[in-house]
Amino acid sequence: MEPFAETSTAAEQWGWLAAADMQAVLHQHQHSWTFSHYSKHYHGAQAFTFELGRVAPFGHNDMASLQPMRTLLTALSEGHTPPNQPTTQMQFFQVQHELMRHSEEFTLCFAEDTANFSCFEPGTLLAQDAKAGEFRVGDTPFMWCFPMPR
Incomplete structure (x- = not known):
């Protein structure tokens, strides 16, 4: 980085x-x-x-x-x-976004072993957080790296 x-x-x-x-x-x-x-x-x-x-x-x-x-x-x-x-x-x-845990009720909406730089299509739900809400991919595909849900 x-x-x-x-x-x-x-x-x-x-x-x-x-x-x-x-x-x-x-x-x-x-x-x-x-x-x-x-x-x-x-x-x-x-x-x-x-x-x-x-x-x-x-x-x-x-x-x-x-x-x-x-x-x-x-x-x-x-x-x-x-x-x-x-x-x-x-x-x-x-880097465009960093998803941060804002509450104990935080969930990644894909498998933890998803490979770095996997591509997610527009509209895909990536995370849910009780305080911050949902995070969905915007208008352009999104590549993910370094998921650390805990």
Whole structure:
């Protein structure tokens, strides 16, 4: 996730992330409570929040799939220029909405194991909340990521 800030991300960063096998980038649409937002907004740092795969118990993650990211981080930490690759493999998305729980009576209206970036058609009911009401997809298809109903 690229945090929201007035400063832009340096073009070389995208090439480095492509070489680190990043597949998608979400451009945040507003301020958030992440360290990457704080670093970029208040200090002008090149900052990101990474989702690096499936959650597994400690020590059971597939580290082989993270090798390209390790190469990037190793190069940066040693003061070397990381590998660079065209960004044609990456998909870029702009965050439009964040669904937030406003009450204990909050329900996602699709399976919790729905894959990130699944597409929902206009009119689809995505969530219900006793306080905030229903959230339905508007006039254009909606792609969903990072459902955390609890």
